[in-house]
Amino acid sequence: MAVIRVELAGRAYDVRVGEGLLADCAAQCGALLRKKDVPIVTDANVSEHWRETVTASLVDAGYTPHFLVLDPGEAAKSWQGLEGVVEWLLGKGVERGDHIVALGGGVIGDLTGFAASVLKRGCGFIQIPTTLLAQVDSSVGGKTAINSKQGKNLIGAFHQPALVLADTGALATLPRREMLAGYAEVIKYGILGDRAFFDWCEANGAKVVDGDAEALAYAVEQSVAAKARIVAEDERETTGTRALLNLGHTFGHALEAETGFSSALLHGEGVAMGMVLAARYSARIGNISADEAARVTGAIAASGLRTEISALGLTCSGKELAAHMLHDKKMDAGTLPFILLNGIGEAYLDKNVAMDDIATFLAQQLD
Known part of the structure; x- marks a missing residue:
């Protein structure tokens, strides 16, 4: 133990x-x-x-x-x-x-x-x-x-x-789908702050989802240790450090809201798609390369998780999807901070994202 x-x-x-x-x-x-x-x-x-x-x-x-x-x-x-x-x-x-x-x-x-x-x-x-x-x-x-x-x-x-x-x-x-949804939160720790753990997830993600005892134990222990460090530093999300744990969640919660918080999209599935969107948007604004965004997408897809929001069959517009984000609990003084990437393992809090650009970006992803 x-x-x-x-x-x-x-x-x-x-x-x-x-x-x-x-x-x-x-x-x-x-x-x-x-x-x-x-x-x-x-x-x-x-x-x-x-x-x-x-x-x-x-x-x-x-x-x-x-x-x-x-x-x-x-x-x-x-x-x-x-x-x-x-x-x-x-x-x-x-x-x-x-x-x-x-x-x-x-x-x-x-x-x-x-x-x-x-x-x-x-x-x-x-x-x-x-x-x-x-x-x-x-x-x-x-x-x-x-x-x-x-x-x-x-x-x-x-x-x-x-x-x-x-x-x-x-x-x-657990059904495989539930394991996949949980794995999204595992690889999140690598994407947001630990490139070496991301590399490990790239190589071992399928083993975790398949229930390999050794890989599963390592994944849970490393994930808990990462979260414990962040919570100890910023318990009530006042310094911005704990906010990094929301990587993928702002996009993901919007997708969950559009699907009615139903079994059509489990929370972890929404987070997985949200991390893909965060990586692609980071590439859109020039923070990371398209290759790095593709690597994030590929690592998530390799586990068996869906990565494309077009697969959800949503009938909303990008603007309507972005509107869900305005109810996000992280709204502060009328602005919505996003967790984006300066690199794999280098997440940061961006308070200057234009929502009209988010709507345009989401419209492109829905096509």
Whole structure:
């Protein structure tokens, strides 16, 4: 098991990466469980695969797990979904000093973490991410949120978990499409700030997606370590460093919005296309060469991820697609910063991008 420490003043916590952590969750979480009753929020898909394993571990250690099983999918991240979780937790008598367990992917982690942040003005929670995307990205760093009709993750809070257990063995149950979506967040760390890791992803991306144990463990550990470093430096995204983690997300969220935040485009798939667009736009404005942009596209495509937004069959215009970006939570004083590239492994924050040029660029990509 690898242990990556997220260093935050007074609130540091471990991210533990390895196989078998779900079966050992009672021992892993025991120091944080004050009561014998353990509230766990999950979804139906995760419950089917891992409820018995988690239950056996907790019961054998003398705990009584209580599960709230939600319908899978992004629709759970809503006001209604938040209300349901909070009312259930209140009904279970959760106190401020207790810890709620979020067992699932990014949706469960975001929703449960936000519920924990507002319940009795903030109680603890433990992340047990069961998807690749959640293990390498959303479970680490304390961003919690629900969606609005106006856009994705617009209502939320920074609320750090007390512990993250990333069981790489749990990824064996994931459909290939989910593994691909998670891999987008893995290669992101190479593109934005670590050219050597990008080179490794170019050579080993297919192994990660195929579930090769050694490659998967390395990918998760390196990704978590990269995010931990960035979060420690800029927890609340005030200096611009943490904003680099949004590489691909501004473009990607616009694509998600246009497809109705539905299964037509998973979050990681949108991020993958968004990184391609960010690389191509960086080449358009002369920051990088067309060859480098093509290399980013090729590395993402080699894993099996789609790279062309024309494949989505969208009927909107470039201007309409760009308009979705104006609801982005990163809007500041009427301007929208973009994460672009000065090279592979050299992302930067650009606050001077003209939205009319973005609309023109997107129109060309839609053709």
